[in-house]
Amino acid sequence: MYIHNGKVKKVYARKEVILSAGAIDSPKLLLLSGIGPKEQLQTHGIRSVVDLKGVGQNFQDHPLVAGISYTTERNAENLIPMMYGGNSQRDYIRNRTGPLSVPFGVVGYFTVNLGVDPDPNVEDTLFLFQSVLMGTDFGLVGVSTYGYTREVFQDYLREQGGRTGFVITVKLNWPKSRGSVSLRSKNPMEAPVIDPNYLSHPDDVEMLLKSIKYALIIGNTTALKDGLGAKLYDKPLLGCKHLKHGSDDYWRCFVRRMLSIGYHPSGTCKMAPPVRGVEGLRVIDASIMPLITSSNLNAPTMMIGEKGASMIKEDWGYVE
Numbered sequence: 001m002y003i004h005n006g007k008v009k010k011v012y013a014r015k016e017v018i019l020s021a022g023a024i025d026s027p028k029l030l031l032l033s034g035i036g037p038k039e040q041l042q043t044h045g046i047r048s049v050v051d052l053k054g055v056g057q058n059f060q061d062h063p064l065v066a067g068i069s070y071t072t073e074r075n076a077e078n079l080i081p082m083m084y085g086g087n088s089q090r091d092y093i094r095n096r097t098g099p100l101s102v103p104f105g106v107v108g109y110f111t112v113n114l115g116v117d118p119d120p121n122v123e124d125t126l127f128l129f130q131s132v133l134m135g136t137d138f139g140l141v142g143v144s145t146y147g148y149t150r151e152v153f154q155d156y157l158r159e160q161g162g163r164t165g166f167v168i169t170v171k172l173n174w175p176k177s178r179g180s181v182s183l184r185s186k187n188p189m190e191a192p193v194i195d196p197n198y199l200s201h202p203d204d205v206e207m208l209l210k211s212i213k214y215a216l217i218i219g220n221t222t223a224l225k226d227g228l229g230a231k232l233y234d235k236p237l238l239g240c241k242h243l244k245h246g247s248d249d250y251w252r253c254f255v256r257r258m259l260s261i262g263y264h265p266s267g268t269c270k271m272a273p274p275v276r277g278v279e280g281l282r283v284i285d286a287s288i289m290p291l292i293t294s295s296n297l298n299a300p301t302m303m304i305g306e307k308g309a310s311m312i313k314e315d316w317g318y319v320e
């Protein structure tokens with residue numbers, strides 16, 4: 001069913017319905033259609049078609065902490081004009097090239113195994129280097145992108161305004177916490193309840209703590225200390241000021257206060273198409289991932305689409 005010019009219209013499928021509404025809306029549409037945990041559907045007065053407990057569960061995203069900040073004293077004077085100066089703007093507007101074509105001054109990243117996965121060849125943590133401080137732009141873009149509050153900006157980041165420096169962001173490739181998407185009501189126009197449940201698994205906090213310590217070792221290298229005059233931005237964070245700066249408890253608090261995400265919702269329809277118990281329906285999008293991929297999701301989701309298309313063609317005899 002869909003609404004067109006204010007009228008509810010119905011579409012019937014002769015062969016199959018393919019649901020690709022993403023990790024938030026695919027479970028929402030299944031739930032509204034009576035496919036999901038029976039108890040939840042009953043609460044909203046929706047008739048249960050198939051009692052599938054997993055619909056809307058297993059929500060995953062990549063948690064990250066964007067804010068191990070270092071100010072710099074030399075050899076980095078060009079960073080701010082490089083990012084925001086006239087030449088950068090010209091290059092971007094004319095050719096879509098230059099520093100502004102890269103989001104927020106990302107200059108590089110690498111992944112390592114810090115012990116989540118017992119296989120040392122599996123890289124479980126990502127370190128992202130950005131050539132500007134979070135507060136460099138006086139709160140214009142960076143702060144809202146990462147979802148930090150105005151209070152955190154005013155109290156902690158504002159003093160970074162206009163200063164040179166860099167930020168090391170740490171990201172968990174395979175978090176252990178799981179959240180959920182559930183219905184707010186049976187009204188299809190209402191947004192669902194998204195409970196990401198970040199950091200609910202204690203290992204995620206400990207892994208981010210471990211990652212921060214690793215980032216601090218990098219920040220303390222001769223190349224950065226002597227070469228750039230890099231100094232840890234050690235202003236105590238709002239909400240963590242009661243803890244000894246630099247202690248494990250301080251950084252745990254920092255993780256909780258400065259947590260952000262990769263914008264990679266996934267896993268909420270953890271099943272392979274076709275949907276179990278329902279004929280003629282497939283889910284093909286990021287919601288089907290049982291376990292989030294270590295990388296960003298765009299390319300893996302495209303591959304899910306390709307694989308889904310191949311399976312459909314095969315099932316309907318369009319390929320040998």
Ligand SMILES: Cc1cc2nc3c(=O)[nH]c(=O)nc-3n(C[C@H](O)[C@H](O)[C@H](O)COP(=O)(O)OP(=O)(O)OC[C@H]3O[C@@H](n4cnc5c(N)ncnc54)[C@H](O)[C@@H]3O)c2cc1C
Nearest residue numbers: 020021022023025263264265285286287296297298299301
């Ligand atoms: C801000 C942001 C930045 C990101 N940056 C990156 C990045 O740099 N690199 C990367 O790899 N990944 C990135 N991602 C993640 C990536 O975009 C997603 O993981 C990917 O697009 C998921 O694909 P999908 O098909 O599952 O869902 P989507 O791409 O969300 O597609 C679902 C589609 O269904 C439509 N839809 C939903 N409900 C209905 C309905 N009821 N009726 C009709 N249509 C409906 C939506 O409008 C949407 O077009 C980013 C995501 C966000 C939000």
